Amino acid sequence: MMASLRVALLGCGVVGTEVARLLHEHGDDLAARAGARLELAGIAVRRVGRDRSITGVDPSLFTTDARALVERDDVDLVVEVIGGIEPARGLLLGAMERGASVVTANKALLAEDGVTLHTAAEKHGVDLYYEAAVAGAIPLLRPLRESLAGDRIKRVLGIVNGTTNYILDRMDSEGSSFAEALEEAQSLGYAEADPTADIEGFDAAAKAAILAGIAFHSPVVAADVHREGIADVTSADVASAKAMNAVVKLLAICELSPDGQGVGVRVHPAMLPRTHPLASVRGAYNAVFVEAEAAGRLMFYGPGAGGVPTASAVLGDLVTAARNRIGDAVGPRGSWYADRPVRPMGATVTRYHISLDVDDRPGVLAAVAAVFAEHDVSIETVRQRSEGPDDAELVVVTHQATDDALAATVDGLTRLDTVRAVLSVMRVEGE
Amino acid sequence: MMASLRVALLGCGVVGTEVARLLHEHGDDLAARAGARLELAGIAVRRVGRDRSITGVDPSLFTTDARALVERDDVDLVVEVIGGIEPARGLLLGAMERGASVVTANKALLAEDGVTLHTAAEKHGVDLYYEAAVAGAIPLLRPLRESLAGDRIKRVLGIVNGTTNYILDRMDSEGSSFAEALEEAQSLGYAEADPTADIEGFDAAAKAAILAGIAFHSPVVAADVHREGIADVTSADVASAKAMNAVVKLLAICELSPDGQGVGVRVHPAMLPRTHPLASVRGAYNAVFVEAEAAGRLMFYGPGAGGVPTASAVLGDLVTAARNRIGDAVGPRGSWYADRPVRPMGATVTRYHISLDVDDRPGVLAAVAAVFAEHDVSIETVRQRSEGPDDAELVVVTHQATDDALAATVDGLTRLDTVRAVLSVMRVEGE
Known part of the structure; x- marks a missing residue:
């Protein structure tokens, strides 16, 4: 009989709901690929009793006691999609201490305290995966950590926030003002009622910190990132860009300093030539352009947000963590050996x-x-x-x-x- | 002291030379990432004595006896960049039998006999990686096998042959005839003197077979692939495409049949709307577009060939295989559980x-x-x-x-x- 592994799901919002649904709907495929059936042990939510009719999920699995859930002896894998620093950090550290591998989509936490999480994973011999934390469904962190492990990454240039890309794209293609484009993004659900985290570049800065850390094997936190948002981008700026056959994009840029000894990490609007592969990234899509010494110029493109795409990334990590657990192995560790300082x-x-x-x-x-x-x-x-x-x-x-x-x-x-x-x-x- | 692993390199042509050079030049980085120093144990070539001054490589490492090299007890990892079916297959099977993990760039062999190689790897508890076999430096197989392991891939649509993309791009952008564009590609080194493998779609068909097998967890071989080349594409076809705002591309298409029970795999020229992300892939670049149920539409873009980019993919695999060896783990296995038949x-x-x-x-x-x-x-x-x-x-x-x-x-x-x-x-x- 096939082994089974028990999964605790922390959070059941837009992403968590899709994770639970896909775990059920794709159960046989996931089992064949992981080498073990993945069974939901429990789902931690803020309030039970709300309408949570997710196909295939037993209502008795919901609990408000996340702490008790991660401390259960029968939980092998913990998926965290709550977001924010606490209680997420405490729950993940507790889960790893107890020997569970963890998968998280939490960019804020990884960008603030990734080293602590990685150190805990290594100490307790468990996995820590977080593909969903950057650029949603786009396979990006695994390629950077593993596929490019034999290369030297020189620069990462990314459109990693769909909200701002949607707004700038409308300003470019429709001649909208920033305020009009923002309002439209809000009415379509691409921007939140309080759009600060996106518009001011905080979301992109967290992702830039994570990308820079992986690309350059150095500890980088969100506070290290130079950050400028798009609230001051005017129709005149967009028109000026057009006049020079360029387009305005909010870019997350991580690069080696010219001497190779330091790292630069910044998020700001910039003019990009229309011939650049990133210039044609439209709407709320994300894309990340990577320049590596040997591989050359690579680009990864896809949906950067949304419950279902993000759940795909979470489940990919979950299958990998499950496979490792069955094979008594662990995936790649946090890697900061180069320890390059962040340049001003x-x-x-x-x-x-x-x-x-x-x-x-x-x-x-x-x-x-x-x-x-x-x-x-x-x-x-x-x-x-x-x-x-x-x-x-x-x-x-x-x-x-x-x-x-x-x-x-x-x-x-x-x-x-x-x-x-x-x-x-x-x-x-x-x- | 850091552990070391010994690497046998089979083949020292365009790719092998770069693998040897980068192994030396990036030695410290590779060691930090793999957790072990990677030392060249030997390089199998057809003839010694040719000018082989590769930076950092001891000339005494060259040998014409590939068989003896892979059978040495002190070889942990074997890199095969000879190409073709034999002797590559026999050497890789011999190496795995002896307990070495293998990394290969050999698309022809994987597309003809991937199941045999994967079965041997599983039997002997070793790794088999081949990222470089499809789309050169573009991280593609690892994302398909691992990042999307929790998703259902519906379709893979790729420009996986740089030579034919260069020719078709010239026909589109310069109005060249097929013959003119081919001659230009040959003079620039993008096409070989005998361009049959590229022009007739054999190269793309091998890659399509590998992609389909991974995407749909089913055994697919090159002979299963419906194949049409680009030799009959005329200037009139390209002009017709333009008239409907489309572009002619040689596509490798792998898709689930409408009932989800079978797989279709084909390589042929096709008209693609200019608004499609693949339409803007210019020159000798490659790109692969993936449609997955949850992740949505993803694209991977980069250089599809060339010694240095291909060496990047080989080294990425080598670091992963080394890390697994040090951690006493193995990577993902060949996965054919779905066993879907190839539809005509x-x-x-x-x-x-x-x-x-x-x-x-x-x-x-x-x-x-x-x-x-x-x-x-x-x-x-x-x-x-x-x-x-x-x-x-x-x-x-x-x-x-x-x-x-x-x-x-x-x-x-x-x-x-x-x-x-x-x-x-x-x-x-x-x-």
């Missing part, structure tokens, strides 16, 4: 797109160019357009320079008498 | 794009439409264009029907007096 944003090498409202008279361009030269920032292109009798818009795209030098340049420009206003500043990536 | 091409449901040279007189369209109706094939669009005083071109795009019904329809059309010639027939995919 100012040291990051990037390019700027700057729009200025200037007086339309001789000598203005010379004065502006002098400010760039003063900070050793070289200019790639300048476009000047008359806006009225003595008013002009000047659009400057720079060559690469440190973010410090570029920021100092912008600061210098604001001090020029001939510059009436700095209309917009946006980084240019992907070239 | 005639039962495949697809759509056709058909161009006809017809008499330009009343009643022709009625006669043509009657042939479609007779075979229960419904028409989506018809475009008619006068070509001369009594000559017209008729372009028909069908709705979905079985390939048998569509082929019988084309056969019926050739028998019509009013049809002067069937100019082209191509399948339409991706909608």
